[in-house]
Amino acid sequence: MVEFFVSAGIVALAEIGDKTQLLALVLAARFRKTWPIVLGILCATVVNHGLAGAVGTLAAWLIDAGVLRWVLGLSFLAMAAWVLVPDRLDGEEAGAVTRHGVFVTTFISFFFAEMGDKTQIATVALAAQYSAPLLVVAGTTLGMLIADVPAVYVGERLGVKLPIKVIRVVAALLFAALGVAALWSAQG
Numbered sequence: 001m002v003e004f005f006v007s008a009g010i011v012a013l014a015e016i017g018d019k020t021q022l023l024a025l026v027l028a029a030r031f032r033k034t035w036p037i038v039l040g041i042l043c044a045t046v047v048n049h050g051l052a053g054a055v056g057t058l059a060a061w062l063i064d065a066g067v068l069r070w071v072l073g074l075s076f077l078a079m080a081a082w083v084l085v086p087d088r089l090d091g092e093e094a095g096a097v098t099r100h101g102v103f104v105t106t107f108i109s110f111f112f113a114e115m116g117d118k119t120q121i122a123t124v125a126l127a128a129q130y131s132a133p134l135l136v137v138a139g140t141t142l143g144m145l146i147a148d149v150p151a152v153y154v155g156e157r158l159g160v161k162l163p164i165k166v167i168r169v170v171a172a173l174l175f176a177a178l179g180v181a182a183l184w185s186a187q188g
Contacts, residue, residue, distance in 0.1 A: 003130040007139025008146065010126070010174050011119050014079075015147035020113045024151040027109065031102045037152050038145075040106025045144045046137070048114040049123045053137040056127025068128060069182050075125045076179030080172040082118050119144065122175075129182065 015021055020041075027037050060068060114120045123140045127133040 003132045003135040004139040007136045008143040011140040011143025012146040024148040028152045033102045036102035037106045040103045044107045044110035045141045049137045049140045052120045052123035053127040053133040056124040057133045060128040073179045073183030080175035
């Protein structure tokens, strides 16, 4: 269960101020229909992070354990630096096609916004590190919901009240600790 809680905590912290959280704010303000947006976020995250978990599991299977520890360690350190950089919502994600309804628009927007995003890459790395990809994907999905669902309900007020810089630093420290631990284990 450690895999689940570590994955949920890291992604929840990394998601604060992320472009997908900003996307949740935009969609909520635009459509004012919370349940289709929340369901779209959930489904897009399960699919996206499920694929990421599969890639991480495959990487752990294909890459030598010693090399994988080095790759993971360096990846987590890179994630620590990346999480400190504020995200901005790209214009194309904010202006997603709406002719298919709120759920489909949210699903497509979130799925593509997560491609190559730090939380997706973190899911790959966590799945490669742990031997429980389903727990990792469940944890990262919960982490996304922890950060994004309140953004849907509360809107921009939430972002103003949270100390986003502090949260970014905490997330960066967690990623750095994972990176150092992975590199330390690569030495042995």
